Amino acid sequence: MKDVVALVTGASRGIGRGIALALLAEGATVHVTGRTLSEAKASEGGKSAGSLAGLAREAAALPGTVVLHRCDHSNDTETERVAEEIRAGNRLDILVNNAWPGYENMVENGEFTWPRPFWEQPIRRWDAMAGTALRAAFMTARAVAPMMVSARRGLIVNISFWAAQVYEGNAIYGMAKAAADKMAADFAHELRPHNVAAVSLYPGLVRTEAVLENAEYFDMSNSESPEFIGHVIAGLWRDTALMSKSGRVLVAAELGREYDIADINGYRPIPLTAADFAKS
Template identity: 30%
Template sequence: MARGAVVHHTGHMRWPPDLRDRVALVAGATRGAGRGIAVALGEAGATVLCTGRSSRTGPSRSDYARPETVEETAELVTRAGGTGIAYPADHLEPDEVQRLAAYLRAEYGRLHVLVNDIWGAERLKGGPADWNTPVWQHDLDAGLRILRLGVETHLITSHHLLPLLIAEPGGLLVEVTDGTAAHNAQLYRISVFYDLAKAAVNRLAFSQGHELAPRGATAVAVTPGWLRSEMMLDNYGVTEENWRTALVEDRADGLPTAAPGFAQSESPRYVGRGITALASDPDRARWNQQSVTSADLAREYGFTDVDGRRPDSWTG
């Protein structure tokens, strides 16, 4: 949904909503937005399968070599009030995702919410000094892996899991990306490969929504704003509790100062609450094929971030 579009306002919903009878799967739940989404669904009482490559027990690891694991996310879901289930899986491997679908079918027989939040190319996209590198100078292997991690994973996941989502009416597919369709259509984003990956995920929600609607399901693309992920907090040497320290100029600790726009940053739970609100809306089909921000959803449904704010880093 483009900014400025008129929507039917539902008012402030009861928070958290009641999703105790829903089964959700968050693909890419290890950290960042995926973890925030999984925990927010847990706040509402949902059963949440948390998938990703980083596990305490499995041999697979993400490209980041970070400490977060899917088991840790599942524990946070349960602590929030839901039922968290960790399922290590590499969504670039069709056989692994096919086994995931078989497990879900055998154990639960249904799927109400599928969130495609798979990414894993944050290091490959590089830092600001690497941005705007033209395609003929860009490392081709890195660029193609960005597309595999950011687009191919989503297609593999949908192929194997959407049959469960459409088994009964009312299913919700959420494609998580960076930037709305309208925003990305007007601006070049970092590199040809990154730009294509993020535009493609918005289009995936549109095209899959076309296929899902006759089967009673809904597809929506959702983008967080400036996200206070674990990696972002580490970059500025702050935590979720003291993140505003990153805005201080000439920091005594010598760590980098964030741009002023960081004041409108959001926790990963914010986009998670937006998706939870979508999942609990009986009229969610009105969002089919739309592209929205977490702030758009906050305005529509009346929820806030964990600190009581409603940030919007896409305005201004």
């Protein structure tokens, strides 16, 4: 993928970082956004580690080229600035909309407020998921789609999850993920005449920093590395039948089987279904 240019939003840690590293390992030029530039800043206030500078150090050993953009996607001006910098290069093949501040501040004053009923949810949680994450996905795609349309090739990936289809403990979360799926589907409809694809992609249980910190509470036997979904996205890009998948909800583990992609440890994750989450 040495001639491929990608943008991964929210890549300082978690799934976004893994996607960026996977695409870099495959040789792509990868633009990444994140709010946290340095590891020193990441560790302030007991926050989870992860920064753009840390990502750049990991990327140094990989064949691809990483381009860092310090960006707070709650600010449309900063989102547009990133798009302008990419437009200056006149090319973007893959956009991965991953920026997601919705998991922040799940504990307030010692109470885990995530599972409260919708009428007791703090409105800032709506603002994080709808006002920032969904808006950022729309605004970023809006800004870069003309490059893909002009090139008559491109791929937009919205990272989503099963909460779009089954109840996952938080009504705002479910609405936001359902909106991400619908966004991808409608993007696909309007982009199809231009040979540009848009999909919604579901990971499984991913070994992010936060999950590993609480690994004793999870069944890790079928977990995925953060890089796995990135290699799947690379496989999706290489798929000659990509346009037949445009507009669909796709499961990373299913695509891994279709493309014969194993995780970085050699494990082949078992695809989950809505029924698996409905039982949990």
